[in-house]
Amino acid sequence: MTDASLHQSIPREIPREAEPSFRDYVDLLKPRVMSLVVFTALVGMLVAPVPVHPFLVFTAILFIAIGAGASGALNMWWDADIDEVMRRTAKRPVPAGRVAPGEALALGLGLSLISVMMLALAANLAAAALLAFTIFFYAVIYTMWLKRSTPQNIVIGGAAGAFPPMIGWVAATGTVSLEAVLMFALIFMWTPPHFWALALFMKDDYSKAGVPMLTVTHGHDATRTHILVYTVALAALAVGIAFTSIGGPVYLATALACNALFLRGAWAIRKRTTTDAEEDGYATEKRVFRLSLTYLFLHFGALLVDATLKSFGIWGGWT
Amino acid sequence: MTIRATHELHARRRGRNVGVAVLLAAFAAIVFGLSVVKVQQTGGIEGFDHVLRPEMLPPQEGVGQ
Numbered sequence: 243m244t245d246a247s248l249h250q251s252i253p254r255e256i257p258r259e260a261e262p263s264f265r266d267y268v269d270l271l272k273p274r275v276m277s278l279v280v281f282t283a284l285v286g287m288l289v290a291p292v293p294v295h296p297f298l299v300f301t302a303i304l305f306i307a308i309g310a311g312a313s314g315a316l317n318m319w320w321d322a323d324i325d326e327v328m329r330r331t332a333k334r335p336v337p338a339g340r341v342a343p344g345e346a347l348a349l350g351l352g353l354s355l356i357s358v359m360m361l362a363l364a365a366n367l368a369a370a371a372l373l374a375f376t377i378f379f380y381a382v383i384y385t386m387w388l389k390r391s392t393p394q395n396i397v398i399g400g401a402a403g404a405f406p407p408m409i410g411w412v413a414a415t416g417t418v419s420l421e422a423v424l425m426f427a428l429i430f431m432w433t434p435p436h437f438w439a440l441a442l443f444m445k446d447d448y449s450k451a452g453v454p455m456l457t458v459t460h461g462h463d464a465t466r467t468h469i470l471v472y473t474v475a476l477a478a479l480a481v482g483i484a485f486t487s488i489g490g491p492v493y494l495a496t497a498l499a500c501n502a503l504f505l506r507g508a509w510a511i512r513k514r515t516t517t518d519a520e521e522d523g524y525a526t527e528k529r530v531f532r533l534s535l536t537y538l539f540l541h542f543g544a545l546l547v548d549a550t551l552k553s554f555g556i557w558g559g560w561t
Numbered sequence: 562m563t564i565r566a567t568h569e570l571h572a573r574r575r576g577r578n579v580g581v582a583v584l585l586a587a588f589a590a591i592v593f594g595l596s597v598v599k600v601q602q603t604g605g606i607e608g609f610d611h612v613l614r615p616e617m618l619p620p621q622e623g624v625g626q
Contacts, residue, residue, distance in 0.1 A: 264576050
């Protein structure tokens, strides 16, 4: 290729603002979601009873995160039409016109392939297969199917976000066990109240986009009841984990405190009406949504603390 | 013939190109590091040096007893 041929291929009318930056491609990977994936997968790997070389831990977590990012890019490619309608997502790179849909698709598929292959090399085939299934579940089962077809979309789709600690555990041990399933269940049960609290104060975003969120199909009152029911089930599960082999005194104290606060928040949401919420700008719903983020971070952080106590011989288990 | 960056497009894409270069270098470093760790975890390795290694021969009756 020469200078002449290079320059002939450049369309000179490309507007400066249409040129995607490196940051736009990073945004396609949903970095905030990735941070949660990194943390929960890391905990899943570190609480496993098998020591793993630190570099292998780093590599496995990195490619689990990249796999999660890849599924985020595929989600943005498929959902560009509804992202454009919703205020919360309108500025994403594809609906904002900064990245072409085909580029998001290519990035998503390419990173999916690389992340699965590299996880197989760094950890094992079981972990890689689980990562591949997670990407498939999020991109196809949730994004392409459930999200636009059922108000249970985030209940079932929540499984995609619940897999990372299980992948971390399998990366360390090579097998799925009860502890991995319990960590999966913790995020799975946490997702509905977390997202429904968000959906309550997102008002008409989902209805404008035609996404059948529970708030749209069954109304706010039914959603408030659902939040409380799921929070009760979540609290029982979260506290119960304290008495398994991955639990410990720090986790138990954390779970008791966090679940008491979360239950109180869910009950406060249940007691309110849409009129109450509109009067104070959905203050309670926003508070519970923020609390739900801290809730998950503290639970997994406590699991890590108890695992550290065990590794130093400070805590020897319940028996 | 060398391609010379004369168009302003090159300047606009500089950030992206530097980013891709850093990612590729990081990827190469990770694959290298992964190889080193995996080889270290394989245990003792004997190089094939065209020399007869008695320790690899099957044990024979009456030999070394």
